Amino acid sequence: MQIIITGGQGFLGQRLAKKLLNERRDLEELVLIDVIKPIAPNNDPRVRCIEMDLRDSTGLQALITEKTTALYHLAAIVSSHAEQDPDLGYEINFLATRNLLEACRQNNPKVRFIFSSSLAVFGGELPEIIQDSTAVTPQSTYGTQKAMCELLINDYTRKGFVDGLALRLPTICIRPGKPNKAASSFVSSIMREPLHGESAICPVAQDLNLWLSSPDTVINNFVHALTLPSLNPRDWHVINLPGFTISVKQMLADLAQVKGEAILKHIQFNFDESINNIVASWPATINCKTALDVGFTADKNFVDVIQQFIQCDM
Amino acid sequence: MQIIITGGQGFLGQRLAKKLLNERRDLEELVLIDVIKPIAPNNDPRVRCIEMDLRDSTGLQALITEKTTALYHLAAIVSSHAEQDPDLGYEINFLATRNLLEACRQNNPKVRFIFSSSLAVFGGELPEIIQDSTAVTPQSTYGTQKAMCELLINDYTRKGFVDGLALRLPTICIRPGKPNKAASSFVSSIMREPLHGESAICPVAQDLNLWLSSPDTVINNFVHALTLPSLNPRDWHVINLPGFTISVKQMLADLAQVKGEAILKHIQFNFDESINNIVASWPATINCKTALDVGFTADKNFVDVIQQFIQCDM
Incomplete structure (x- = not known):
């Protein structure tokens, strides 16, 4: 089994690489690609690291071969960056995705193409709870480009050009x-900052609700996506990954529960209307029954997420 | 005022051209573009006809100038053609749309960009009545490409690169x-064929419901789109144009009402499962309140549509 990860040097890419190397005994080669040369976790000899700009369409073509089992396409120009530079966003977030899909279509249509989409495809006037049937109306260039890729992945999968799956990630915390x-x-x-004894600024109203997932849960769900049987080509190949709804106020209360009230003195409340408005435009609750039904998992509670961070990331 | 119509030699393009030439006294130049050289209606001296393949991005760049008031982008590779040749569909339906949007962004961001989208953006499991908030889940390459353009037009409009509006057309009859x-x-x-005394085949179940608009109503709505004030950039710039729901059975009954029962003998019923399934996957009823609220119009009834055809198109 050969697996490829774009954005392989990123936070999620490295974490996913470690997990796959640990858990998949049938993994013969793991290819990490990034715009800066990725590092092989634990110097594992199964890892091949490639420094490549995803605008190099010839490079992308050579990447996918008959050996390739799955591609995790995690690389992206993130939200604020794509908003400032929509053309770069278009080249990396959309065009490179299409070029990767084309490489699969031409070289190996059986590749499981796992795409990292985002709750940023939603925006504007939203229902209280997002359903699978809720229209995507992004209010950002990043969300627009992710939504266009979702459509393309669906069509390529329906036509048998690739075995695609777009996973909409919650905000990771x-x-x-x-x-x-x-x-x-x-x-x-x-x-994070208070847990490290450093100060942090909270720019939003404390009653703001967020839709979150821990990093570990997202990584577990990425690995699970590899094991799912192929959906019917005519199904809709976009899945809202599980998350949980929590207010900023409850996050702070949970932090105090774990580390004591004194930790909250590290947080300053400087309301920033522009940040508050952006974050408030995202959905706070998504019905993720479809994901849970096919075995994707959710965090149990936020206290566990804090404990997970203290044990694994500090 | 200069107006440009892509697909200017098509059925809708020619009809729209005639209407604009008749009704817009402020129209100084009407540019018709098509892959075959368009014909100027009534040899009107205000019309400039350009033979151009929309894959010619340099040609598209030169098209949009400070003089341009509005662009009707009607050209497309139609549904069955795009399904057979998705790459050509991508180049014309998606990439040419982006190149036109880019030309507006660079040369004149005030251009009213009126895009001909389609009910084919919907597909698969649909609610009985499509709402503005219903997710687009196209089951065709054509619908996918139209939906991607809708997203792009929204983002370009939100960012002030163009003044865009995507109109989703019903099936035209x-x-x-x-x-x-x-x-x-x-x-x-x-x-049409029975009205001309010729035979026609009905390949679907008679209880199948369709979502239709007459050509004249679509053209009136295209012209109305020119007069609308610009929406708020953060609004959603996609409008489900008005239509009406009618069963095949009722269409035939209305035809008999207008021309007598004998006309129905021209119709043979040869059920074709593949055609029935495609057409049945399209929405039969769309809530078009948003469109009606801003002055778009609907046909009154199907008998009027038949009379309109007899008077104007025979």
């Missing part, structure tokens, strides 16, 4: 590392 | 001319 310029950066920051 | 290979060809054929 708690991400390790540093804050970034994503509007959702604070979601991890208000947990 | 009664089209003049000859039958073609579209699955929906019979919808016009079972009316």
Whole structure:
């Protein structure tokens, strides 16, 4: 079995690589691709690291062969970056996805093509609970490009050009590392920084509800996607991954429950209307019955997520 | 005022051209573009006819200038053709649309970009009545490409790159001319051929419901789209155009009402499961309140549509 991961040096790519190397005994080769040369987890000899810009369509063509079992396409220009530079977003988020799909169609249509989509495909006026049947009306260039890829993956799968599956990820919390310029950066920051004894800013109203998943649960669900039998080609190949709804206020209460009230003194509340409006436009609750029915899993509660972070990421 | 119509030699393009030339006194130049050189209606000196393949991105760039007020993008590879040749469909239905949007963004972002979308963006398991909030899940390459364009037009409009509007057309009935290979060809054929004293085949169950609009109503709605004030950039710039629901049985009854029972002897009923399944997968009723609220119109009844055809198209 050969598996390819784009965005292989990213936070999720590296974590998924480790998990696959640990759990899949039938994994003969794991190819990690990124715009900076990826690092092989534990120097595992099964890993091949490729430095490649996804705009290199000839490079993408050579990547997919008869040996390829699955491709995790995680690489993306993230939300705020794509908003600033929609043309780069189009090239990486959309065109590279199409080129990868074309490479599968031409070289090996049996490839399980697992695409990392996002709740950012939703936006604007939304129902209280998102259903499988809810229209995607993105209010960002990133969400638009993800939604276009979902459509393309469906059509390629319906026509037998690839065996595709688009997974819509919740906001991931708690991400390790540093804050970034994503509007959702604070979601991890208000947990991670206080746990490290550092200060963090909460820019949103405390009653704001979020739709979250822990990194471990997302990785488990990515691995599960590999084991699912192929859906009927005429089915809709987009799955809202499980998550949980939690208010910022409850996140802080759970943090205090785990580490004591004093930890909350690290958090400053500086309301930022633009960040609040962006994050409030995302769905806070998604009906993920379809995902649960086919074996994808959800976090039990947020206290467990905090404990998971303390044990594994600190 | 300069207006451009792609697909300018097509049935809708020519009809729209005539209407605009008749009704818009402020129209200084009407540019008709098609893959075969279009004909200027009534040799009107305001018309400029351009033979151009929409894959010519340099040609598209030169087309949009500061003079351009509006672009009707009607050209498309139709459903059955795009299904057989998805790559050509991608180039014309998607890539040319993006190149046109780019030309507006770079040369004149104020252009009112009116895009001809389709009920084919819907498919699979559908609610009884399609709402504005119903997810698009196309079951055809044509519908996929139209849905991708809708997303792109929304994002370009949200960012102020163009003033876009995507109009989802019902199945148009009664089209003049000859039958073609579209699955929906019979919808016009079972009316048009008997009215001409010729025979036609009905390949579907008579209780099948369809979502229709007359050509004149679609053209009136295209012209109305030119006069609408710009929507808020953050609104959703896709409108389900008004139509009406009618069963095949009722269409035949209305034809008999207009021309007498004897006309029905021209129709043979040869059930074709594949055509029936395709047409049955399309929505039969769409809630078009949003369209009616902003002044788009619907046909009153099907008898009027038949009379309209007899008076204007025979």
